[in-house]
Amino acid sequence: MDIIKVAGTSRTSAVAGAIAGVFREHRYAEVQAIGAGAVNQAIKALVLATKYLEKDGISIAFIPQFSDIEIDGKVRTAIKLIVEEHVPSGPRKEEPEPSPES
Amino acid sequence: MDIIKVAGTSRTSAVAGAIAGVFREHRYAEVQAIGAGAVNQAIKALVLATKYLEKDGISIAFIPQFSDIEIDGKVRTAIKLIVEEHVPSGPRKEEPEPSPES
Numbered sequence: 001m002d003i004i005k006v007a008g009t010s011r012t013s014a015v016a017g018a019i020a021g022v023f024r025e026h027r028y029a030e031v032q033a034i035g036a037g038a039v040n041q042a043i044k045a046l047v048l049a050t051k052y053l054e055k056d057g058i059s060i061a062f063i064p065q066f067s068d069i070e071i072d073g074k075v076r077t078a079i080k081l082i083v084e085e086h087v088p089s090g091p092r093k094e095e096p097e098p099s100p101e102s
Numbered sequence: 103m104d105i106i107k108v109a110g111t112s113r114t115s116a117v118a119g120a121i122a123g124v125f126r127e128h129r130y131a132e133v134q135a136i137g138a139g140a141v142n143q144a145i146k147a148l149v150l151a152t153k154y155l156e157k158d159g160i161s162i163a164f165i166p167q168f169s170d171i172e173i174d175g176k177v178r179t180a181i182k183l184i185v186e187e188h189v190p191s192g193p194r195k196e197e198p199e200p201s202p203e204s
Contacts, residue, residue, distance in 0.1 A: 008138075036110075039145050040138035043181055047166045061163035061188060064149045079145055086163065087189040 003030045003080075006045065008037025015041065016048035019083060023053060023060060029083040032067065039079050046081065061086035105132045105182075108147065110139025117143065118150035121185060125155060125162060131185040134169065141181050148183065163188035 004018050015031075022029040033042040046062060053060055060083050067080040106120050117133075124131040135144040148164060155162055162185050169182040 036138045036142035039142045040181075043141050043145065043166050043183075044168075047168055047181070050165065061165050061186065063152065063163050063188065064145050065152075066146075066149055079142075079149070081145075084163065084188070084190070086165065086186070088186070 001026050001028070001030075003032050006031060006033040006038050006042040008035060008041060010038070010041050010045070012041060012044045012048060015045035016052060019045060019049035020052040023049070023058070023083055024056065027085055031081040031083065032069075032078050033081070034069075034071075034076055034078045042079070042081060046083070049083075059086040059088070060084065103128050103130070103132075105134050108133060108135045108140050108144040110137060110143060112140070112143050112147070114143060114146045114150060117147035118154060121147060121151035122154040125151070125160070125185055126158065129187055133164075133183040133185065134171075134180050135183070136171075136173075136178055136180045144181070144183060148185070151185075161188040161190070162186065 001022065004015065004022060006015050019029050019031060031042050031046070033039045050060055063082040063084065065080045065082065067078045068075050069078050103124065106117065106124060108117050121131050121133060133144050135141045152162055165184040165186065167182045167184065169180045170177050171180050
């Protein structure tokens with residue numbers, strides 16, 4: 001499975017389509033971005049991809065990691081965004097209400 | 103619970119500490135960033151916060167959203183990162199291998 005590489009000049013909708021496509025097939029995707037502009041595009045694409053996949057009943061969430069990669073002989077720190085299925089764990093629940101009197 | 107607001111000049115470790123602190127208390131956190139520099143800092147802070155919380159046996163993942171907010175009478179689109187507990191759903195599994203012949 002290929003890593004989806006995002007540049008600052010990448011079109012958000014194209015990246016989002018790629019993320020959704022890879023995720024539909026593998027139930028997993030990896031997105032890589034180097035630099036603030038690229039990370040920003042990647043996150044915007046992730047918002048869109050989340051919406052695309054919601055239409056298929058799929059919830060996704062992301063885990064960010066640092067990833068050292070070599071480009072032209074220089075080591076650069078990329079941000080790698082691991083895309084996984086999101087299983088809501090219920091953290092949005094309000095305080096429990098055990099009885100109407102409380 | 104306060105939204106954790108990140109600027110392009112925010113210190114990554116300070117933001118990471120805030121995310122981890124809020125998450126430990128509420129099992130939920132929201133991070134807001136406007137602009138590429140701020141989004142980049144927010145994602146780097148999430149990498150660190152993920153590591154901090156791993157030490158407590160807590161796995162987190164985030165869900166990005168667009169969020170329109172008004173600043174000085176102008177509407178700007180912020181990125182809101184919802185931080186939730188991550189329940190691994192096993193998407194990293196390789197293809198099933200039903201038999202050695204296949």
